Amino acid sequence: MEFGALAAFWLVSMMFVLTPGADWAYAIAAGIRGHAFPAVGGMLGGHLAATGVVATGIATVVAGSATTMTALTVAGACYVGWLGWATFTRPPTPQVGTVDGDHSRLAQLGKGFGVSALNPKVLLLFLALLPQFTSPDSGWPIGGQILLLGSVHVVSCAVIYFAVAGGARRVLQARPGAARVMGRISGVAMLVVAVALIAEQVYTLLPAGL
Secondary structure, three states, X not given: OOHHXXXXXXXXXXXXXXXXXXXXXXXXXXXXXXXXXXXXXXXXXXXXXXXXXXXXXXXXXXXXXXHHHHHHHHHHXXXXXXXXXXXXXXXXXXXXXXXXXXXXXXXXXXXXXXXHXXXXXXXXXXXXXXXXXOOOOXXXXXXXXXXXXXXXXXXXXXXXXXXXXXXXXXXXOOOHHHHHHHHHHHHXXXXXXXXXXXXXXXXXXXXXXX
Protein backbone atom coordinates (compact mmCIF):
# COMPACT_ATOMS: atom_id res chain seq x y z
CA MET A 1 0.00 0.00 0.00
CA GLU A 2 1.36 3.43 -0.98
CA PHE A 3 2.66 5.62 1.83
CA GLY A 4 1.02 8.70 0.30
CA ALA A 5 -2.45 7.17 0.55
CA LEU A 6 -1.76 6.08 4.12
CA ALA A 7 -0.56 9.56 5.11
CA ALA A 8 -3.57 11.21 3.45
CA PHE A 9 -5.92 8.91 5.30
CA TRP A 10 -4.18 9.65 8.59
CA LEU A 11 -4.75 13.39 8.13
CA VAL A 12 -8.44 12.87 7.40
CA SER A 13 -8.74 10.43 10.27
CA MET A 14 -7.22 12.89 12.73
CA MET A 15 -9.75 15.52 11.69
CA PHE A 16 -12.56 13.23 12.75
CA VAL A 17 -10.82 12.04 15.92
CA LEU A 18 -10.21 15.63 17.04
CA THR A 19 -13.92 16.45 16.72
CA PRO A 20 -15.55 16.13 20.17
CA GLY A 21 -18.50 13.79 20.46
CA ALA A 22 -19.87 11.01 22.63
CA ASP A 23 -16.47 9.32 22.70
CA TRP A 24 -14.78 12.44 24.07
CA ALA A 25 -17.51 12.88 26.66
CA TYR A 26 -17.18 9.30 27.85
CA ALA A 27 -13.37 9.53 27.90
CA ILE A 28 -13.57 12.62 30.11
CA ALA A 29 -16.02 11.00 32.51
CA ALA A 30 -13.94 7.83 32.71
CA GLY A 31 -10.75 9.82 33.11
CA ILE A 32 -12.17 11.68 36.10
CA ARG A 33 -12.99 8.35 37.73
CA GLY A 34 -9.52 7.02 36.99
CA HIS A 35 -10.74 4.41 34.48
CA ALA A 36 -9.08 5.74 31.35
CA PHE A 37 -7.39 2.50 30.32
CA PRO A 38 -10.43 0.17 30.36
CA ALA A 39 -12.83 2.82 29.04
CA VAL A 40 -10.64 3.95 26.17
CA GLY A 41 -9.60 0.35 25.53
CA GLY A 42 -13.26 -0.53 25.09
CA MET A 43 -13.82 2.31 22.63
CA LEU A 44 -10.76 1.25 20.64
CA GLY A 45 -12.13 -2.28 20.56
CA GLY A 46 -15.38 -0.93 19.14
CA HIS A 47 -13.51 0.87 16.37
CA LEU A 48 -11.58 -2.31 15.56
CA ALA A 49 -14.87 -4.22 15.39
CA ALA A 50 -16.28 -1.63 12.98
CA THR A 51 -13.15 -1.94 10.85
CA GLY A 52 -13.58 -5.71 10.71
CA VAL A 53 -17.22 -5.35 9.69
CA VAL A 54 -16.25 -3.04 6.82
CA ALA A 55 -13.33 -5.24 5.75
CA THR A 56 -15.54 -8.33 5.49
CA GLY A 57 -18.24 -6.52 3.53
CA ILE A 58 -20.91 -6.97 6.19
CA ALA A 59 -21.20 -3.20 6.61
CA THR A 60 -22.36 -2.81 3.01
CA VAL A 61 -25.23 -5.23 3.63
CA VAL A 62 -26.17 -3.52 6.89
CA ALA A 63 -26.09 -0.03 5.38
CA GLY A 64 -28.23 -1.23 2.48
CA SER A 65 -31.10 -2.11 4.81
CA ALA A 66 -33.01 0.96 6.00
CA THR A 67 -34.74 -1.07 8.71
CA THR A 68 -31.47 -2.45 10.05
CA MET A 69 -29.79 0.95 10.07
CA THR A 70 -32.77 2.52 11.83
CA ALA A 71 -32.73 -0.21 14.46
CA LEU A 72 -28.98 0.17 14.94
CA THR A 73 -29.26 3.94 15.21
CA VAL A 74 -32.07 3.79 17.76
CA ALA A 75 -30.23 1.17 19.81
CA GLY A 76 -27.04 3.21 19.74
CA ALA A 77 -28.88 6.42 20.64
CA CYS A 78 -30.65 4.76 23.56
CA TYR A 79 -27.37 3.35 24.84
CA VAL A 80 -25.51 6.66 24.60
CA GLY A 81 -28.51 8.44 26.12
CA TRP A 82 -28.57 5.99 29.03
CA LEU A 83 -24.87 6.57 29.67
CA GLY A 84 -25.38 10.32 29.41
CA TRP A 85 -28.26 10.31 31.88
CA ALA A 86 -26.31 8.14 34.32
CA THR A 87 -23.30 10.45 34.03
CA PHE A 88 -25.45 13.55 34.50
CA THR A 89 -27.34 12.26 37.52
CA ARG A 90 -24.29 10.64 39.10
CA PRO A 91 -21.42 12.88 37.98
CA PRO A 92 -17.97 11.30 38.30
CA THR A 93 -15.52 12.45 40.90
CA PRO A 94 -11.83 11.60 41.20
CA GLN A 95 -11.41 8.28 43.02
CA VAL A 96 -8.39 6.65 44.57
CA GLY A 97 -7.81 2.92 44.91
CA THR A 98 -9.87 0.04 43.61
CA VAL A 99 -13.53 0.20 42.64
CA ASP A 100 -16.21 -2.35 41.97
CA GLY A 101 -19.77 -2.75 40.79
CA ASP A 102 -20.77 -0.48 37.92
CA HIS A 103 -17.38 1.19 38.20
CA SER A 104 -15.34 -2.00 37.68
CA ARG A 105 -12.77 -2.21 34.92
CA LEU A 106 -14.83 -4.82 33.09
CA ALA A 107 -17.92 -2.62 33.21
CA GLN A 108 -15.97 0.37 31.91
CA LEU A 109 -14.48 -1.77 29.15
CA GLY A 110 -17.93 -2.92 28.08
CA LYS A 111 -19.41 0.56 28.21
CA GLY A 112 -16.54 1.97 26.17
CA PHE A 113 -17.00 -0.74 23.56
CA GLY A 114 -20.70 0.07 23.34
CA VAL A 115 -20.07 3.80 22.87
CA SER A 116 -18.19 3.17 19.62
CA ALA A 117 -19.52 -0.21 18.46
CA LEU A 118 -23.19 0.83 18.76
CA ASN A 119 -22.63 4.23 17.17
CA PRO A 120 -23.94 3.96 13.59
CA LYS A 121 -21.97 7.07 12.65
CA VAL A 122 -18.74 5.15 13.21
CA LEU A 123 -19.88 2.32 10.94
CA LEU A 124 -21.09 4.67 8.20
CA LEU A 125 -17.94 6.77 8.44
CA PHE A 126 -15.74 3.73 8.01
CA LEU A 127 -17.91 2.40 5.20
CA ALA A 128 -17.71 5.71 3.31
CA LEU A 129 -14.12 6.61 4.15
CA LEU A 130 -11.93 3.50 4.27
CA PRO A 131 -12.57 2.15 0.74
CA GLN A 132 -11.68 5.54 -0.77
CA PHE A 133 -8.05 5.11 0.28
CA THR A 134 -7.64 1.57 -1.03
CA SER A 135 -6.24 0.64 -4.42
CA PRO A 136 -7.01 -2.48 -6.46
CA ASP A 137 -3.53 -2.15 -8.02
CA SER A 138 -1.84 -2.51 -4.66
CA GLY A 139 -0.17 -5.77 -3.79
CA TRP A 140 -2.47 -5.97 -0.75
CA PRO A 141 -6.00 -7.36 -0.88
CA ILE A 142 -8.72 -4.72 -0.33
CA GLY A 143 -9.70 -6.27 2.99
CA GLY A 144 -6.11 -6.11 4.20
CA GLN A 145 -5.80 -2.47 3.17
CA ILE A 146 -8.99 -1.62 5.06
CA LEU A 147 -7.69 -3.37 8.17
CA LEU A 148 -4.44 -1.40 7.94
CA LEU A 149 -6.27 1.89 7.53
CA GLY A 150 -8.58 1.03 10.40
CA SER A 151 -5.57 0.23 12.57
CA VAL A 152 -4.06 3.64 11.77
CA HIS A 153 -7.33 5.26 12.81
CA VAL A 154 -7.41 3.27 16.05
CA VAL A 155 -3.86 4.41 16.91
CA SER A 156 -4.93 8.02 16.35
CA CYS A 157 -7.97 7.45 18.57
CA ALA A 158 -5.78 5.93 21.27
CA VAL A 159 -3.45 8.93 21.37
CA ILE A 160 -6.23 11.52 21.50
CA TYR A 161 -8.63 9.67 23.81
CA PHE A 162 -5.94 8.82 26.34
CA ALA A 163 -4.77 12.44 26.22
CA VAL A 164 -8.33 13.69 26.81
CA ALA A 165 -8.98 11.24 29.65
CA GLY A 166 -5.58 11.81 31.25
CA GLY A 167 -5.90 15.56 30.93
CA ALA A 168 -9.30 15.54 32.60
CA ARG A 169 -7.90 13.43 35.42
CA ARG A 170 -4.88 15.64 36.03
CA VAL A 171 -6.72 18.95 35.81
CA LEU A 172 -9.73 17.94 37.93
CA GLN A 173 -8.17 15.51 40.40
CA ALA A 174 -7.86 18.12 43.14
CA ARG A 175 -11.11 19.88 42.21
CA PRO A 176 -14.06 17.60 43.06
CA GLY A 177 -16.56 20.39 42.49
CA ALA A 178 -15.20 21.18 39.05
CA ALA A 179 -15.02 17.46 38.29
CA ARG A 180 -18.73 17.08 39.03
CA VAL A 181 -19.55 20.03 36.78
CA MET A 182 -17.43 18.63 33.96
CA GLY A 183 -19.03 15.23 34.50
CA ARG A 184 -22.49 16.73 34.12
CA ILE A 185 -21.37 18.56 30.98
CA SER A 186 -20.12 15.23 29.60
CA GLY A 187 -23.48 13.67 30.42
CA VAL A 188 -25.33 16.47 28.63
CA ALA A 189 -23.06 16.04 25.60
CA MET A 190 -23.94 12.34 25.38
CA LEU A 191 -27.64 13.15 25.76
CA VAL A 192 -27.40 15.71 22.95
CA VAL A 193 -25.77 13.12 20.69
CA ALA A 194 -28.52 10.62 21.51
CA VAL A 195 -31.30 13.11 20.81
CA ALA A 196 -29.64 14.17 17.55
CA LEU A 197 -29.46 10.54 16.38
CA ILE A 198 -33.14 9.97 17.15
CA ALA A 199 -34.17 13.29 15.57
CA GLU A 200 -32.29 12.41 12.40
CA GLN A 201 -34.18 9.13 12.11
CA VAL A 202 -37.53 10.82 12.75
CA TYR A 203 -36.74 13.42 10.07
CA THR A 204 -35.94 10.73 7.48
CA LEU A 205 -39.29 9.06 8.18
CA LEU A 206 -41.30 12.25 7.59
CA PRO A 207 -43.07 12.56 4.24
CA ALA A 208 -41.19 14.58 1.62
CA GLY A 209 -41.95 18.27 1.71
CA LEU A 210 -42.57 18.54 5.44
